[in-house]
Amino acid sequence: MQTGKSTVKSIFDGTRIFNIPIYQRAYSWRESNLNDYLTDIINQQxxxxxFYGTFLFHNNGERGDFKIIDIVDGQQRLTTFLLFMSELLKTLNEKKSDKISKRTERIFIKDDDVFKLELSNEDNSFLHDYIFSDKQLGKEKIATPSQRLLLEAKNFFKTKLGDFSLELLxxxxxxxxxxxxxxxxxxxxSEATQIFALLNDRGRPLTDLEAIKSFLMYNIGLTxxxxxxxxxxxxxxxxxxxxxIEKHNLVEEDILRYHTVAFEHTSKTNxxxxxxxxxSKLVNKHELEKAKESIMSYCLxxxxxxxxxxxIQENIxxxxxxxxxxxxxxxxxFYPLLINAKKKYPNRFEELISYLNKFVFRATLMRLRSSGESYINTRLRNKEDAIGIVDEFTKYNWWNINNRVKASLDYKNYYDWLSKNTVRYVLFTYENELREExxxxxxxxxxxxxxxPNGARFLNIEHITAKKTKGITFDDDFKExxxxxxxxxxxxxxxxNIRKGNKDTDVKMQEYKQAPLISQNMIDEANCDWSNIEEVKCFINKREQVIKEFIMRTFEIE
Structure with missing residues (x-):
């Protein structure tokens, strides 16, 4: 196989195993990519x-009778081709086509016990067993997002091709x-990395992370x-x-940005x-040793x-x-600050978290638009110790934060004024304090x-006396x-919560008695006539005071 123009059937001559190296991204094509792929082929005159695309191959030795070809560029498209070809050959065989034979499968998919595509990651056996070999699969066996995408691609092509006539197939x-x-x-x-940096594959555009990898590998060849x-x-x-990224379903663009803010000491956000x-500046100035060191240290x-x-995300x-x-x-x-502190000051990380909990809770309670991230990130870029800044926000009463928090605590309409998550968090932590006691x-x-399953929060917020409860009439003061x-x-x-609905509060009490939540059990213990609006107001006032005291105590609001 040589550089230049060729055909798909020529590169699959039966003597080659195509390998996707470990440094490549796992399979990532989704239904929209697959649909475009199939439509492109069908509509070809x-x-x-x-023209199927450009590929960059690295001859990487031999294994028995086969040559090992590493796919440096075009791995997503070549993987998709073999997923597609596997289902196409099966469908053609079912429809008794004379276009193919057993030798066709040996060339493209599997020759005796040797598969023609292999992955250098944990998806390899999944590809061979469940995608190419049609073994039965239980959902519990899908271990990675890329395995799910491989299976979805297989099923997509199987369904689509099954509807086509033999002539079209x-x-x-x-x-x-x-x-x-x-x-x-x-x-x-090294030669492959230089070529890769200059190529634009016909498949998905390179992500910023892939482009950075390509650029660094190319420039290490120059230095x-x-x-x-x-x-x-x-x-x-x-x-x-x-x-x-694959294991934890990370958003790589976000982490790239966090890294740049946390460690690269630049005002650039890209x-x-x-x-x-x-x-490029170092290379152009022929400071090759410095450029080489910068490349390797950046990767690390x-x-x-x-x-x-x-x-941090998994709280390992x-x-x-x-x-x-x-x-x-x-x-x-706060992720740039968290990452910076966790790496540079691991012994102070818990201290930072305690500051953040106090500050961010205050900021959400008073609906503060800014969380001070711009000021914090500036200090990070200037190589300053930014841990103490969060404590300063609260200790020195920036933005008059302490007084504004107290004012927010006295606001009567928590349910509509605050975010639902803030209300849920207050009630959740209050429940846990009661459980601990x-x-x-x-x-x-x-x-x-x-x-x-439909995406609703399992833990919800319930009105003890519902907005439109039966058996009691709310006056304007109560509503407000x-x-x-x-x-x-x-x-x-x-x-x-759904079951209780808008029932009378007395009826709800039977539910509260059986509830697995301490804060609900305590409602039943209250000596209150739930049909008397003044007694209900008294109950709510007392409970409001208890929860406010809990908030002030927990988050050290003075």
Missing amino acids: PNRPY EKIYTTITEADVLLYVVDEI SKNPNQLIGNIQENFSKIYRL SKAYIKDKI RLKETFEVYVE ENINGLEEFFMIGKVAP KGYPKLTIKEYFKTT NYVNNIGNLVIDYIVP
Whole structure:
């Protein structure tokens, strides 16, 4: 196989195994990509050549009778081709086509026990067993998002092709196997990286992370006389990044931005533009050793940032207060600070979380638009210790925050004034304080974020005396100052919440007696005539005061 123009059927000559290296992204095509792919092939005019795309291959030795070909560029398109071809051959065989034979499958899919496509990640056996070999699959066996996408692609092609006539299927087979391709074939990986940096594949556009990887690998070839080992180190770092993205379903663009703010000391917000500009300037000034060091240190720092982000997101070290921070919300603006502190000052991380919990809760309670992230990020860019700034926001009463929080506490319409998450968090933490006092296990963060199959929160907010309850008439004062008062709100599971609905409060009390939530059980203990509006007001006022005192005590509001 040589560089130049070729055809699809020529590159699959039966002697090659195509390997997707570990440093490549896992399979990521979705139904919209697959639909475009199939439509493109079907609509191809028979009297015009079909151009399938550009591929960059690296000859990577031999295994037995087969040559190993690493796919450096075009891996998504080539994987999709073989997923498509596997289902196309099965369908043609079912319809007794004379276009194919057993040898056809040996060329494209599997020759005895040897599959013609292999993945260097954990999806390899899944691809061979459940995609190409049609073994029965239970949902519990899908271990990664890419495995799910591989299965969805298989089912997509199986369904679509099954509806086509034999004539159309044979036309599709001819179109795809005789399609033109443009090949770049190299023996050295350093040469491959230089070519890759100049190519635009016909598949999905490169993400910023992929473009950064390509750029760094290309430039290490320009700055080193013996770049292969360094390129291998870059590939290893990015392979770890891709595995983290795959395993934890990370949004890579966000983490790139967090990293740039946290560690690169630049005002630029575009990570790709920043690193390209930095390295290109060094290379253009012939400061090759400095450029090489910058490339390698950037790769290591970036990999470490993804690792630290996962440690924080998953709370791997069970950091005290971190779960509460996630439940309060507004986490994203603080990720650069969190990542920076976790990496540079691990012994002060819990201290930072305690400051953040107090500050962010105050900010949400008073509906503060800014969380101070701009000021914090400026201090990070200036290489300052930014941990103490969050404590300063509260301690030195920035934006008159303490007085404004107290004013917010006195607001009567919690349900409409605050975000539902803030109200839920207050009631949730109050429930856990009660459980701790009575020796019951606390509710967990999983219960807090748990959702029903239709996406509704499993833990809901219930009005003790509902807005339109039967058996009591609300006066204007009650509607304005009591219905949505925090004293009239309690956390509840969604199923019993629906069941209680707008029943009389006395009827609801029977539900509260049986509730697994302490805060609901305590409502039943109140000596209140629920048909007497003045007694109900008295109950709500007392409960409001108890919860406000809990808030002030928990978040040290003075």
